[in-house]
Amino acid sequence: MIEAYLPIFAMIVIAIVLGVLLLTLGRLLGPKRSNSEKMSTYESGIEPVGTAKARISVKYYLVAMFFIIFDIEVIFMYPWAVNLREFGVSGLVSMITFALLLLVGYFYILKKGGLEWN
Amino acid sequence: MNALALLLVMELGDRFALMGVVLGVLLTAVAYTVYAERRIAAFIQNRTGPDRVGFDLIPQLKFLKGAIGLGQPLADVIKLLMKEDVVPENANKFVHALAPLISLFAALTTIAVVPYAKGVAIADVNIGILYILAITSLGVYGITLSGWASNSKYSLLGGLRSSAQMISYELSMGLAVVSVVVLTNALNMGEIVESQTSNPLNWNVCRNLLGFIIFTTAAFAETNRAPFDLPEAEQELVGGYHTEYSSMKFALFFLAEYANMIVACTVIVTLFLGGYQVPFWTDAPWFVQVGAFITKTLFMMFVFIWVRWTLPRFKYNQLMDLGWKFMLPLGLFNLLIVASTIVIFGNSLPLSILNLVLVALCVAGSFAAKPQSKMA
Numbered sequence: 419m420i421e422a423y424l425p426i427f428a429m430i431v432i433a434i435v436l437g438v439l440l441l442t443l444g445r446l447l448g449p450k451r452s453n454s455e456k457m458s459t460y461e462s463g464i465e466p467v468g469t470a471k472a473r474i475s476v477k478y479y480l481v482a483m484f485f486i487i488f489d490i491e492v493i494f495m496y497p498w499a500v501n502l503r504e505f506g507v508s509g510l511v512s513m514i515t516f517a518l519l520l521l522v523g524y525f526y527i528l529k530k531g532g533l534e535w536n
Numbered sequence: 537m538n539a540l541a542l543l544l545v546m547e548l549g550d551r552f553a554l555m556g557v558v559l560g561v562l563l564t565a566v567a568y569t570v571y572a573e574r575r576i577a578a579f580i581q582n583r584t585g586p587d588r589v590g591f592d593l594i595p596q597l598k599f600l601k602g603a604i605g606l607g608q609p610l611a612d613v614i615k616l617l618m619k620e621d622v623v624p625e626n627a628n629k630f631v632h633a634l635a636p637l638i639s640l641f642a643a644l645t646t647i648a649v650v651p652y653a654k655g656v657a658i659a660d661v662n663i664g665i666l667y668i669l670a671i672t673s674l675g676v677y678g679i680t681l682s683g684w685a686s687n688s689k690y691s692l693l694g695g696l697r698s699s700a701q702m703i704s705y706e707l708s709m710g711l712a713v714v715s716v717v718v719l720t721n722a723l724n725m726g727e728i729v730e731s732q733t734s735n736p737l738n739w740n741v742c743r744n745l746l747g748f749i750i751f752t753t754a755a756f757a758e759t760n761r762a763p764f765d766l767p768e769a770e771q772e773l774v775g776g777y778h779t780e781y782s783s784m785k786f787a788l789f790f791l792a793e794y795a796n797m798i799v800a801c802t803v804i805v806t807l808f809l810g811g812y813q814v815p816f817w818t819d820a821p822w823f824v825q826v827g828a829f830i831t832k833t834l835f836m837m838f839v840f841i842w843v844r845w846t847l848p849r850f851k852y853n854q855l856m857d858l859g860w861k862f863m864l865p866l867g868l869f870n871l872l873i874v875a876s877t878i879v880i881f882g883n884s885l886p887l888s889i890l891n892l893v894l895v896a897l898c899v900a901g902s903f904a905a906k907p908q909s910k911m912a
Contacts, residue, residue, distance in 0.1 A: 425551045425659040426648050426667070432559065433644040437637040437788060444784020448620045457625040459688040460779055469626075469687065478696050481856075485703040488864065492710035495871070496666065499717040502875055510879045517868055524865075533860045535853035 480532055491520050555658050558647060566794040567609035573841050574608075580845045613787070621783040624687060631685035636781065636788035639678030643795035646671045650802045651726045653812045653825035664725035665713055668803060669706075672758065675796065676702045679760075679777050682789070686780035694776025697766055697852065702758055704859035709754035711867030715747045715874040716740055716807050719884060729811030734818045739810040743884040745891040746870045748808045750863060752839075755800040757859070760793065762844040766852055801836035805829065809836070 459466045495513070502509055527533060571586065578585025589607035623632055649664035651657040661667060676699050683695015717723060719740055720731040732739045741748045757764040766776075773779070778789045805811055809832045812825035820828070850858070877887040 422659060422661045429555060429645050429648045429658060433641045437640045440784050440788060444617055445621050447617050448783050456622060459624045474696060478700050481700045481704060488707045492707060495714045499714045500723060502718055502878060503721060507879055510875055514872060517872060535856045
């Protein structure tokens with residue numbers, strides 16, 4: 419079945435080539451008149467203060483971690499979903515149990531205020 | 537053996553021709569979606585929109601000038617090509633150039649598994665829907681990296697917001713897709729369309745209206761379009777993650793954004809609106825099926841544009857609340873209901889009725905709910 423993926427690989431190559439081509443074209447056609455003002459970072463017209471590689475809110479890391487937990491849950495569900503008709507009631511019951519277990523974690527996060535953004 | 541190889545090459549030749557046609561149509565469609573968006577926005581806001589640029593250099597096309605501005609996309613592309621490519625001096629030059637490439641790559645390659653007519657797709661892989669989810673999540677990298685590489689505060693904040701938003705809504709999107717997989721019993725895009733038959737009542741939008749609403753809302757967030765366009769909230773973040781981008785790099789982001797929107801519409805059509813199925817006409821000729829597919833996609837694109845120019849933007853905490861506290865539990869609930877109905881009743885008729893009731897309740901609830909008076 420690997421032949422089925424050949425067009426996808428071709429598509430990937432075409433997409434990359436197209437992107438590189440457009441970027442090169444833009445670089446060749448555009449003017450190059452740089453000065454230090456133009457090359458500085460935009461900060462509403464004032465001189466940039468410090469670097470932008472500053473510390474960022476821990477909230478974003480939390481979101482990333484929650485995402486991994488729940489995304490793996492969703493990934494688990496795909497093989498289950500395709501075979502659900504064969505599994506029947508037992509498959510349904512086990513997935514409900516699984517979802518309930520995850521919901522316990524979800525409510526823990528919720529009550530801990532992990533999803534608050536104020 | 538030789539005959540087999542020849543057959544394979546011929547088959548691949550067809551695929552390449554199809555690939556060329558699809559990419560050509562997609563890129564042209566992107567250009568004219570921008571134009572359509574500006575015209576529709578102008579119509580909604582009671583102004584004229586772009587109406588000047590025609591094709592005066594070609595005498596046969598002079599008649600197109602008459603106040604419809606069809607040359608606008610071409611003029612925009614040429615303008616962007618001729619602009620200077622400004623890269624901030626303290627930016628990471630390589631990643632700065634890589635980020636728009638990733639965005640474009642993710643937007644263009646997703647379309648490969650969408651079927652345009654019965655048996656007509658660039659790649660007919662048996663895990664089509666997983667491929668789509670995998671590639672669309674790559675798009676997050678483009679935006680995060682562009683925010684980080686620019687070394688600008690606005691870019692960084694825009695990129696962070698955007699990536700957090702996209703991964704949050706990917707969950708509810710994934711759950712809605714699982715409910716479709718349960719209903720259609722297939723991961724292959726062609727099989728998903730085939731199982732919806734030519735009877736509109738069998739389309740997943742009727743069988744699983746709630747899933748359709750969840751998926752469409754998540755698609756708005758995934759494509760960073762209003763009311764979820766916080767990464768580009770001008771009042772707070774200037775240009776968001778593409779503040780420091782100009783010239784063709786900016787154009788690639790722009791291209792990717794609109795290509796993403798079109799691809800999202802084709803996926804919605806495939807999963808929920810019966811794909812290429814023509815209502816009440818089983819086994820229609822391929823060009824009718826392609827026509828049906830394009831019509832449905834255009835309709836969904838109109839909905840995307842319509843929503844953008846109708847709804848105001850969310851605040852960030854509202855956006856995250858909606859994603860985590862509402863859409864995620866709702867998606868799980870929807871999935872369990874779909875699975876229970878399929879297992880217990882063996883068909884989806886009770887599901888359609890239940891979904892109608894649920895959605896009616898949601899709509900009624902949203903009207904009854906008092907607006908939040910809590911001060912931020």
